[in-house]
Amino acid sequence: MISDILINIIRFFLLIFLQVLVLDQLEISGPVNGYFNAYLYILFILMLPVNVNKLFLLFLSFITGLTIDLFTGTPGMHAAASLVIAFLRPSFLHVIAPREGYESTVRLTMQGMGGSTFLVYAGVMTFVHHLCLLLIEAFNFLNFFDLLLRVLTCSVFTMVLIVMSQILSQRSKGGAES
Amino acid sequence: MRNFFLIIRKYNFFIAFLLLQGISVYLLVKNNSYQREVVVSFSNQITGQIYAAYADVTDYLTLGITNRLLAEENARLRKADSNSFYDKSFKLIKVNDTLYEQQYEYISARVINNSYTKVNNYLTLDAGKNKGIQRDMAVISSTGVVGIVNDVSQHFCTVISVLNSKTRISSMIKKNGYFGSTVWSGGSPQTGSLLDIPSHAKVAVGDTVVTTSFSLYPQNIMVGKVAEIGTSGESFKEIKVKLSTDFQNISYVYIVRNLLKTERDTLEAKLNANDQ
Numbered sequence: 006m007i008s009d010i011l012i013n014i015i016r017f018f019l020l021i022f023l024q025v026l027v028l029d030q031l032e033i034s035g036p037v038n039g040y041f042n043a044y045l046y047i048l049f050i051l052m053l054p055v056n057v058n059k060l061f062l063l064f065l066s067f068i069t070g071l072t073i074d075l076f077t078g079t080p081g082m083h084a085a086a087s088l089v090i091a092f093l094r095p096s097f098l099h100v101i102a103p104r105e106g107y108e109s110t111v112r113l114t115m116q117g118m119g120g121s122t123f124l125v126y127a128g129v130m131t132f133v134h135h136l137c138l139l140l141i142e143a144f145n146f147l148n149f150f151d152l153l154l155r156v157l158t159c160s161v162f163t164m165v166l167i168v169m170s171q172i173l174s175q176r177s178k179g180g181a182e183s
Numbered sequence: 184m185r186n187f188f189l190i191i192r193k194y195n196f197f198i199a200f201l202l203l204q205g206i207s208v209y210l211l212v213k214n215n216s217y218q219r220e221v222v223v224s225f226s227n228q229i230t231g232q233i234y235a236a237y238a239d240v241t242d243y244l245t246l247g248i249t250n251r252l253l254a255e256e257n258a259r260l261r262k263a264d265s266n267s268f269y270d271k272s273f274k275l276i277k278v279n280d281t282l283y284e285q286q287y288e289y290i291s292a293r294v295i296n297n298s299y300t301k302v303n304n305y306l307t308l309d310a311g312k313n314k315g316i317q318r319d320m321a322v323i324s325s326t327g328v329v330g331i332v333n334d335v336s337q338h339f340c341t342v343i344s345v346l347n348s349k350t351r352i353s354s355m356i357k358k359n360g361y362f363g364s365t366v367w368s369g370g371s372p373q374t375g376s377l378l379d380i381p382s383h384a385k386v387a388v389g390d391t392v393v394t395t396s397f398s399l400y401p402q403n404i405m406v407g408k409v410a411e412i413g414t415s416g417e418s419f420k421e422i423k424v425k426l427s428t429d430f431q432n433i434s435y436v437y438i439v440r441n442l443l444k445t446e447r448d449t450l451e452a453k454l455n456a457n458d459q
Contacts, residue, residue: 059196067203074210081211085204092200141211144221 009054017069020046025076028166040158044083045166046073047134050091051127056109059095066091079142086138090130101126115171127167132160287401288440290314292322295339299372299430304346306330310438311338319399321439327405327427328352328394329436340438346372346430353398354406357391359384365392365406365424372430375407377422384420386412392424401439 024046033041050066057065070087074080098107101122115123135156143152191198212222242249292314296307310316312335322329322342330342330350343349346367354377355362363379377392390409394400411423441447 060199063196063199063203067207070207071210079211080214081207081209082215085207085211088200088204088207092196095196141218144218 013049013053016052017049020049021069021072021076024073029077040155041162042159043163043166044073044131044135044138044159045163045170046083047087047090047131047163048127048167048170050087050094051130051167052113054109055098055107055111055113062094063088063091082138082141085141086134089137090134093133094130097126097129114174115168116175123171124164124168128160128164131163131167132156135160135163286441286443288442289437290316290440292340292436292438294434294436297344297430297433299344299346302348302369304344304372304430305333306342306344306433306436308340308342308436308438309338311336311340313337314438315440316340316438317440320441321398321400321404322436323400323404323439324428324433324436326429327407328400329428329430329433331399332438344430345375345426345428350375352400352406353395354392355395356380356384356386356409357393357403361386362395362397363419363422367426373426374410375424375426377406377409377424378415378419380420380422382414382418382420386420386422388412392422399441401441 024044028043028045031042032038046069049069050062053062053065066087067084070082070084071080073083077083098113111117113123113126117123118126136153139152139156139159212219290310292308292310294306295309296305298304298306306322306329308316308322316332316335318332318335320332322332328345330344330347332340333343334341345352345365348366348368350365350367352365353362354365361380361384363377365375365377367375380386386409388409388411392406392409394402394404394406396402405427407424407426407428409422410425413421413423415421
């Protein structure tokens with residue numbers, strides 16, 4: 006139990022640093038700029054233990070989003086988007102869970118949930134988060150289809166990184182980032 | 184109160200979500216200039232629309248008051264307009280002559296109501312008892328006969344227009360003195376009929392028709408010009424007369440006061456009495 010908390014704390018900092026120091030620094034110049042932004046930090050919210058207190062889940066997501074916001078200088082933007090997926094997470098997990106529900110020991114990883122279920126879970130969450138985030142960023146519905154396209158491309162990019170991280174942690178078998 | 188806490192307990196997840204989301208939005212709008220601008224302009228738009236709708240409703244509700252105020256203002260402005268002043272002064276054209284005794288006086292008046300589309304048309308003039316107008320006075324214009332005063336009030340009088348089925352003007356062909364009666368029986372306000380001209384009288388189109396002294400009009404007041412000559416029966420012509428007065432465009436007229444009328448009427452009344 007202690008190690009579980011520790012692992013999550015480590016994951017939190019690791020993902021924040023990765024997000025802020027690496028992913029946010031990526032800038033693809035040219036017309037595709039803005040189409041390939043990854044927001045890998047949501048993996049922290051996705052991978053929080055399945056039996057985490059719902060209010061605590063909301064609070065942690067808020068803190069996570071706000072931390073990213075502090076670095077990007079957009080207070081409230083990531084916090085709001087993160088809150089949305091934190092709010093949806095329990096219900097969505099309930100929907101995609103097997104009939105008897107998830108046991109509290111189940112890890113929300115590719116290995117723990119099964120590849121396809123994890124892909125659906127992470128994919129939908131990522132899409133919802135990115136949609137909220139980009140909508141809040143644009144703050145209007147002009148060029149909505151352009152925005153939707155950006156949501157899709159960014160989601161794909163984030164998903165690629167999420168799957169890569171899952172594979173890496175599987176390889177290292179019980180490594181810090183599992 | 185207990186229920187309130189129960190509800191909070193039941194929906195604590197949702198309420199917490201809304202609370203934190205509220206904080207996020209607050210931070211977002213407070214710290215991001217673009218989002219703040221959008222929110223402010225949007226809220227201005229919303230409040231503007233609400234205020235506009237509110238103003239629409241209150242405008243509608245105060246329509247009665249507004250209407251009354253406008254009507255009052257209109258009345259005030261109208262009162263100040265020169266049209267609303269009754270012209271108290273009037274010119275009496277009088278000639279002092281030792282050789283000729285004056286028989287007719289002319290009182291100018293303005294036409295304030297006029298009709299010419301009916302069978303019996305009347306005019307209203309802005310002269311009444313205050314200017315010495317009496318029933319049966321003749322009314323003429325600068326171009327010709329207009330009618331006979333019918334009714335008189337303090338400031339106004341009504342005039343039986345020539346364009347009236349009751350009209351019967353004793354008139355004659357000016358060049359040879361054959362006389363008859365000019366009547367109007369509906370139709371064009373520009374055409375009357377001259378009846379009772381004997382068929383042997385020489386009349387040509389364009390001849391001038393004037394009043395005779397038999398009528399209430401002074402003599403030789405222009406009635407019109409012969410426009411068309413026909414016959415009615417064997418012994419009389421029926422002449423269409425183009426009236427010289429344009430009743431569709433008449434604004435100033437003269438009321439004729441016959442100074443010798445009483446004398447003549449008394450004399451003629453005696454005659455009638457003797458006949459009977």
